[in-house]
Amino acid sequence: MQRAPFSALPSPAGTDARLGLLDLGHTRVETPQFMPVGTAATVRAQRTESLRPAGANLLLANTFHLAQQPGADVVAQLGGLRRFMGWDGGILTDSGGFQVFSLGENARVDEDGVTLKHPVTGRQSRLTPASAIAAQRALGSDIAMVLDHCVEATADWGTARDAMERTHRWAELALAARADASIGLFGIVQGACHADLREVSANTLVGLGFDGYAIGGLAVGETREEREAQTARVAACLPVDRPRYLMGVGTPLDLLEGVHRGVDLFDCILPTAMAQRGRAYTRTGRVELRRGVYSTVDSPLDAACACPVCVRYSRAYLRHLFVAREPLAWTLLGQHNLHFWLDLMRRIREALACGTFPALYAKERTWLDAPDLENPPVPPRRRNRKAKAAPDRASGADDEEQD
Ligand SMILES: [Zn+2]
Incomplete structure (x- = not known):
């Protein structure tokens, strides 16, 4: 059984961009599409009813944060995330894998899973490949992500290989835990910026068979050129009849470049964070x-x-x-x-x-x-002449409050 069935038209000449359709039953998501990030069952400072008119029909929510507060069981009792937050579109949930990376010393990885310490409450929690699936099912997600081991994009080959191989072992356990449930499940390709690992990762996960494939471990320290090269490399290994999701990306230009390289789905906090x-x-x-x-x-x-x-x-x-x-x-x-x-x-x-x-x-x-x-921003006067040569691309106006 294929959950969240997807189909895409062939790409036009000169690009790997493709027009697709992801069917979630209650919601049909035309792709390429951007998913606003609703980490804690809210897109920061936005009313749920303003999201559809803006063009959103698929949101990303975060399993780690929601499992802590209010608790996946509480959300389940209240009819699942869609009902809880008054959202009639689709929901994709992150597994908590990204927190393995973002919580740094507050996340301890072992072979069976990860122990996480909440940065605010200090409360400890445990995530395993199976418990991450159980929590995402309780939340009522349409598409679950496997628990993965995300490392910095600049990680050395040995570190990246170890995390990738762990991600593959966990991916198998996640598939077994999902079993016959109707929730869609995406595998996550890892391998940092090492071309050989990225290809091994994509091919291994395709061999296991998922409803879609995410490109993880990017937008975490690499250059734009490295990100685009790895995205294209992975997309070329993935089947045409499954959606491809570039996690955590990005600016409008990043989205356009990702689409050009064959990506169907994106998520990023940038619109509300900016x-x-x-x-x-x-x-x-x-x-x-x-x-x-x-x-x-x-x-x-x-x-x-x-x-x-x-x-x-x-x-x-x-x-x-x-x-x-x-x-x-x-x-x-x-x-x-x-x-x-x-x-x-x-x-x-x-x-x-x-x-x-x-x-x-x-x-x-x-x-x-x-x-x-x-x-146009006026570069601030600085004594150091060299500073004039490199205006900051994304945060250039920090120094220009008064002009
Ligand atoms: Zn406007």
Whole structure:
């Protein structure tokens, strides 16, 4: 039985991008698609009902955090995550494997699983390949992820091989634990930035047979070039009739580049995390609302955006909310950013359907990562002349509060 059946059209010439359909029964997810991150059964500062109009139909939730609070059994008792959070779309749950990496010394891996210490409560919990599946079933997830051992993308060959082989052993145990249950299950390809390991990992997991395949262990310390090379390498090893998910990626440009290399699904906290820092992606580049230049600008954040924020509010008002530390700033900027990410995916799907993706790819990649084009950031004066030569790509406005 194939859970979460998926089909994709052949890629046009010159690209590995593909238009696909993932059927979750209650929800049909057209791919490529971006999944907003709802770690604790909420996309940070967003009301659930604002997510569908933004173009979302599949959310990512986190098993480790939800198992701690309110508890997977509590969510199960309340009818599962979809009912609990008032969400009628699909849910994919991370297994807690990423916390093995992100919790650092608070995560201890052994052959049978991982012991995690919650960074806030200090409470210890134990995750095994089987218990991760049980928790994801209790949460009512549509697609579960196997428990994996994620290491830094820059890990040496021996460390990466050990973690990869453990991930494979755990993947077999996860399949056995899922047994006949109807929940979809994705394997996770590991191997850091070592080409030979990535290929071994992809081929081994394909041999085991999953409903989809994730590319894990990227966006954790490698360069853009390394990420793109490993993504393409892994995607080439994966079957055409299973969805491919690039975990934890990324910026709009990262998404476009991932689609071009054959990826169908993405997740990232960036749209809401950037909102918390007063940052917005627009069709005229990245806008940093903390900058004084916006204090009297009466025009929308993005004149070409049809989201409810751009229709109603000015840059000056959004800047005021952010500077005054009003929580509404997170909500409104997050809502716009989610629209931007999801609208890019919609335009990508449209271009794939019309056969114009190669043209869209060539055009969009020239500006998607642009800094503020209408009000270019002024590099701060520094005594060290060398500093002028390297303006920061993503956080360049940190020093430009006053211009
Ligand atoms: Zn907008």
